[in-house]
Amino acid sequence: MTSLTEQPLAASKLSAGGSKPTRHAYKRIKRHWQLYAVIVLPILYLIIFKYIPMAGVLIAFKDYNVVQGIWGSPWAGFKYFDQFLDSPNFWQYMKNTLGISLYGLVVGFPAPILLALALNEVRNGFFKKSVQLITYAPYFISTVIMVSILILTLSPNVGIISKLFQSLGVENTNFMGMPGLFKSIYVWSDVWQYTGYGAIIYIAALAGVNPELYESAKVDGASRIQKMINIDIPSLIPVSTILLILNLGNVMKLGFEKVYLMQNPLNLQTSEIISTYVYKVGLLSSSFSFSTAIGLFNSVINLILLVSVNFLARKLSSNSLW
Numbered sequence: 475m476t477s478l479t480e481q482p483l484a485a486s487k488l489s490a491g492g493s494k495p496t497r498h499a500y501k502r503i504k505r506h507w508q509l510y511a512v513i514v515l516p517i518l519y520l521i522i523f524k525y526i527p528m529a530g531v532l533i534a535f536k537d538y539n540v541v542q543g544i545w546g547s548p549w550a551g552f553k554y555f556d557q558f559l560d561s562p563n564f565w566q567y568m569k570n571t572l573g574i575s576l577y578g579l580v581v582g583f584p585a586p587i588l589l590a591l592a593l594n595e596v597r598n599g600f601f602k603k604s605v606q607l608i609t610y611a612p613y614f615i616s617t618v619i620m621v622s623i624l625i626l627t628l629s630p631n632v633g634i635i636s637k638l639f640q641s642l643g644v645e646n647t648n649f650m651g652m653p654g655l656f657k658s659i660y661v662w663s664d665v666w667q668y669t670g671y672g673a674i675i676y677i678a679a680l681a682g683v684n685p686e687l688y689e690s691a692k693v694d695g696a697s698r699i700q701k702m703i704n705i706d707i708p709s710l711i712p713v714s715t716i717l718l719i720l721n722l723g724n725v726m727k728l729g730f731e732k733v734y735l736m737q738n739p740l741n742l743q744t745s746e747i748i749s750t751y752v753y754k755v756g757l758l759s760s761s762f763s764f765s766t767a768i769g770l771f772n773s774v775i776n777l778i779l780l781v782s783v784n785f786l787a788r789k790l791s792s793n794s795l796w
Contacts, residue, residue: 609670
């Protein structure tokens with residue numbers, strides 16, 4: 475048992491020992507200050523532009539007035555959430571948003587994987603690099619230019635597709651004005667634009683496969699298809715699982731710019747999504763509380779999907795975000 479005279483000495487040793495980690499951390503920061511200086515700007519960016527603006531979420535629960543400000547505006551509770559959920563076209567907008575997102579996920583997610591697997595089997599270096607360059611180049615086309623290309627290509631008067639159909643004896647068709655084709659035009663143009671860029675990470679993953687596995691498979695007489703099934707695809711599962719979780723966590727976050735630019739009065743039935751509805755009803759009419767409420771609604775759904783899919787991935791496999 476410690477005597478009363480030994481207690482002050484033990485306390486002083488504890489305090490002296492407790493300061494050692496602090497001094498050690500300070501010396502480590504001082505020794506590698508250049509590395510810490512590099513991460514200062516990204517951290518400040520996250521704090522200033524990501525965390526501080528989160529206080530603006532309060533606007534969704536208030537009758538926001540620019541003059542009174544966020545803190546001075548009266549509370550409205552869930553008024554604007556109810557207004558959005560009770561709107562007559564709510565389910566139509568949800569259907570359009572989820573329909574385009576899931577369609578794009580089903581078609582667009584496997585496309586980079588298939589391209590990476592195909593390029594991994596190409597032995598001609600010049601041809602392989604040429605295909606990579608051609609498929610990667612559309613990624614640098616801006617959204618406005620991309621939509622302009624689509625409109626001109628699918629134009630019923632001067633479009634290449636229309637001219638082709640005319641040569642086959644088919645009447646001019648306004649593809650951009652057909653509601654049933656809007657989702658396909660949006661998704662497949664995205665596949666063309668982003669497949670090459672998305673394949674880069676899978677090509678990098680395949681480049682890290684142990685060559686001895688291919689040599690062993692070759693000795694065993696495995697065909698290219700068998701190598702792909704038993705070596706390539708298993709090596710891509712960890713990366714593809716993480717990317718699938720991230721993509722499913724952004725199902726409700728459908729790109730506003732491209733959809734809005736592709737819209738016209740003829741295809742609004744299938745092209746009006748939540749983000750364009752927010753812009754038209756919330757921002758153009760200066761209903762900031764309403765638009766913030768819908769944005770928060772989308773974010774909550776995305777968070778629930780992200781956590782749920784990550785939980786399932788962790789239960790079914792060893793690959794997950796956390």
